[in-house]
Amino acid sequence: MLMGALPLGSRERMMISVARALMAAGHRVDLLVPGSSPHWREAVPEGARLLELGRGFVDRLRNKQRLALCVPLIARYLRRECPDVLFTMSIPPNLAGLAAGRLAGSRVPVVIRQSNVVHLASSEAYRNVRARRRDRLIPLLYPSAEGAIAVSHGVADNLQRVTTLPAERIRVIYNQVVGPELQERAAEPVECSWLEDAEVPVLLAVGRLVTKKDYPTLLRTLARLRQRMGEVRLIILGEGDQRSHLEALRSELGLEQAVALPGRIDNPFAWMARADLLVLSSISEGMPSVLIEAMACGCPVVATDCPAGPAEILGQGRYGRLVPVGDEPALADAIEATLCEPVNGALLAQRADDFSVGGAINQYVEVLLARPR
Incomplete structure (x- = not known):
């Protein structure tokens, strides 16, 4: 599971619950984060392995920059460990994970999680969404994803419009955070x-x-x-x-x-x-x-x-x-x-x-x- 280096919020807490459920079913879980992450060190579930990629080297950088510089390290992990699946949790980790898969020449399936809509000039609904430079990489890298989880039907609609991912490879799963x-x-x-x-x-x-x-x-x-x-x-x-x-x-x-x-x-x-x-x-x-x-x-x-x-x-x-x-x-x-x-x-x-x-x-x-x- 490839995460960002941001402080833990509802999204991260849900991913921890997913990790626990996978381990309860008998699967091994590695949590990959770019650089030092005291937040994750405190929260990593018992039995999971936390890998702080580029620790010390990328620590002074922002989350997205950390992930970009860690792409070769993620690729090395994929070649060395050959996990059954790489799960990435939001746009920056999605792009980093898919880029690392290509760099590694890996056949490890990547499942991405899309939690936001992105700018689309041709659509009135998404025209006012802030355009980011990273958005240009989405139609280039996302089609290689094994599957995608969209957090709402609106996000799924946006994802289909921006990429060539077919509808059958996109699953809508609402954020379920109340417990x-x-x-x-x-x-x-x-x-x-x-x-x-x-x-x-x-x-x-x-x-x-x-x-x-x-x-x-x-x-x-x-x-x-x-x-x-x-x-x-x-x-x-x-x-x-x-x-x-x-x-x-x-x-x-x-x-x-x-x-x-x-x-x-x-x-x-x-x-x-x-x-x-x-x-x-x-x-x-x-x-x-x-x-x-x-x-x-x-x-x-x-x-x-x-x-x-x-x-x-x-x-x-x-x-x-x-x-x-x-x-x-x-x-x-x-x-x-x-x-x-x-x-x-x-x-x-x-x-x-x-x-x-x-x-x-x-x-x-x-x-x-x-x-x-």
């Missing part, structure tokens, strides 16, 4: 005075501080909301390269006392359980687990109807209001309406149960153990 551990962690205490003040509504956003999350739109929406509703606060849990830009915009809008940026939090569920509303303002997603997790914690949600995932999760708006991407007035209206009339908590919990841990793990194992074509 007993989530509820236990949601009950843990939180040191945040804002969440103890029942008089002032608190909005919550959870995710990396990156361009595709479109937090500038959320900040401007908050300024608009405060003009008509009075005191409303926003907490954004996450870290990323847009922090300085967001801090500058916060000051420009006069929101220093209304917007908190505490960074990445290991247990966002306790914050979700106490917030009045979770907002997802993204330009693009794949299958945003944060919406599922918030509903499981009883927190109402509002999301942009971005490609792809939110509409599928929220039942086309039944479980939470959907608004067009980048539409500040519509987002403000949806937030105000939800604060005034939130979706019933029991209905949210019922929907979250559709994504409970167990079913997805079995489906992953089924795909990984399938006979090569």
